[in-house]
Amino acid sequence: MASLSSTQRLVVSIAVLASFVTFLDGTVVNVALPAISEELGGGISTQQWVVDAYLITLSALILLAGSLSDAYGRVLIMRIGLIAFGVASVAVAAAPDPLVLIIARAAQGAAGALLVPSSLALITATMRGPVQAHAIGVWTAFTTAAQLVGPLMGGLFVDFLTWRLVFLINVLPIAVNLFLLGRLRLPEHPRGAKVDWFSGILCAAGLGALVFALIEQPRLGWSSPAIWLPLVGGITMLAGFLLRQARVPHPLMPLDMFRVRNFGWGNLATLFIYAALSLNGFVVVVYLQQGAGLGATEAGLASLPITILMILLSSRAGAWAGKYGPRIFMTVGPILMGLGALLLLTVGIEFNYWWQVLPSMLVMGLGLSITVAPLTAAILGSIDESRSGIASAVNNAVSRVAGLLVVAMISTIVGGMLDLAGFHSAAIVTAVLMIAGGLVSWIGIRRNPVEADAAEVGA
Incomplete structure (x- = not known):
């Protein structure tokens, strides 16, 4: 982060922590689903609702939150979101039955919707060009790591403590971020309360x-x-x-933004890629427990190679995208992830993680590492700073809606039961979605003019 000023480093830290709690809670639940179902009752339908109740409010309200961020100021909206998220997390942990749990998860999603667009908007509002690409790479590395390390942390809590404590993991980062927000001195110019x-x-x-x-x-x-x-x-x-x-x-989702080439095509690529990531994240963690017989911690550890690769490569990939443009990375990365998903077809009745799952995790981790930061930079870098909040919100809404719909369709995708045949069907659908995302990127993505000019100046 040597190229960032002290204020910019503080902004990135705040953005990372704010998004961290949202993404962590969105994925940590997957590994806890079997334990939740065992204690509170319900089959795959209840498991789907525990995931999708969170995603429904997160997806739907993230657009509203983007407008609120631009209207009232990003720091204020983020502070409200952090406090509300902490309260909702306690309610989830204390839920006595599936209905209360699902309602509390919906409340969590509503609070999370306030965090993601305001956090990315802080970055896009204070940085441009290669510096912004580098900052987004750092943000991507840590927030995606939160999504991927979530199953491991959840597994440890499920196996050695209780699934209820899984939802209290975010209390510490929330407290730290509230403290950092108090130190941030960033001039903001709210546009007024014109919210639809x-x-x-x-x-x-x-x-x-x-x-x-x-x-x-x-x-x-x-x-x-x-x-x-x-x-x-x-x-x-x-x-x-x-x-x-x-x-x-004053629309929540200004349709004219989709006429900007990288924004429109980038969000279409996002739809395919994040649908595939959500499908893969749900199916792998649940199948490894219910089908392959692994413990919750072992199932969480399965995705650790992806986490390591993301931490090592995402920041670098963001810088590369700022220098060479995002198109090649957004094409090769998803196709690699699609090939990684197809490697899961080697999983058989005689289960072996090292030969049947690890190769897939390595290939998918490499592909994801070179995809996410360039994707985010290409989309948000194409929109003017004054609309950074709503641009971030739209892109995040697209990714959450993609996950929301594919999780809702899991029963159909796996044929009603997550057995070995269903697992293989999910792997094929994941691969098709990933490859589609890569092809869409190749067709539609070009270099943002601001990035090209900045790269020429740097050269």
Whole structure:
């Protein structure tokens, strides 16, 4: 971080910690799902809801949070989000039954929605060009590591303590970040409270209804009114949301941003790549416990090679993308991850982690390391600083919606049961989604003019 000023280093630290708690909590739950199901009851449907209740509010409200960040100031919104996230985490840990747990998880997601766009917006508002790419690389390394180390930490808590403590892991980073926020002296210029609350309600209700239909469909069937009515209602509300964005003066998701080449194509690539990451993260951790018979800690350790590679390479990949442009990295990285997913087809009835899973983790870790920082820099670097909050929110919303929908469809993807055949089906779908993300990047991504100019000056 030698190229960053002291204020910029503080900004990156705050952004990392704020996003860390959100991403950690989004993934740490996967390894705890079997233990939660065993104690509180419920099968794969309850497990899906524990994950998706968080993602529904995070995905839907992150757009609203992006507007709030620009309207009221990033530091204020982040401070509110941190406090609310801590309170919701305690409620999750104390949940006596699945319903309370799911409601508390939804509250966590709502609080998390306030954190991610405001954290990245702090970076994009204070840095540009190669410095911004380097900072985003650092942010990516640590926040993605949070997503990947989550299963390991969760496994240790599940095996040796209790799954309930898994949700209190973030208390310390929340406290530290509140302290750092008090030290940050950053001039902000809030634009006023012009926030489209009705659009936020349409988006949240539409996603919730759609996800309900997708999760419960294997149990009730498409012909059930309890399925097709929410499905039609959800699609209608989401269509209304998009139509409203084209007409209101201050939209939550300004559609004109998608006319910016890297922003539009980059978000399409994000949709494919993060759907694949969410599918793989859910299926691998749960199958290794329920199918391969590993303990929670062992299942969490399975993804450790990805974490190590992310920490070692992400910052460097961000700097490379600032120098050479993001297109090649966003193409090669997802295709590598797709090949890594196909290596999981070697998993058989006679399970061996070292020969059947580790090669996949190494290849996927390499691909992920060279993808995420260039992807983030390409998308956010293409949008003017004055709209950095909403740009960050839109990109994060796309990634969370991708994960939300694919988790809702897991029962369909695996054929109703996460056995060996279902695991192989999920690996194939993961590979197809990853390769699609790489091809979309090759077709659509170009170098941002600001990055090109900065690179020429640096040369």
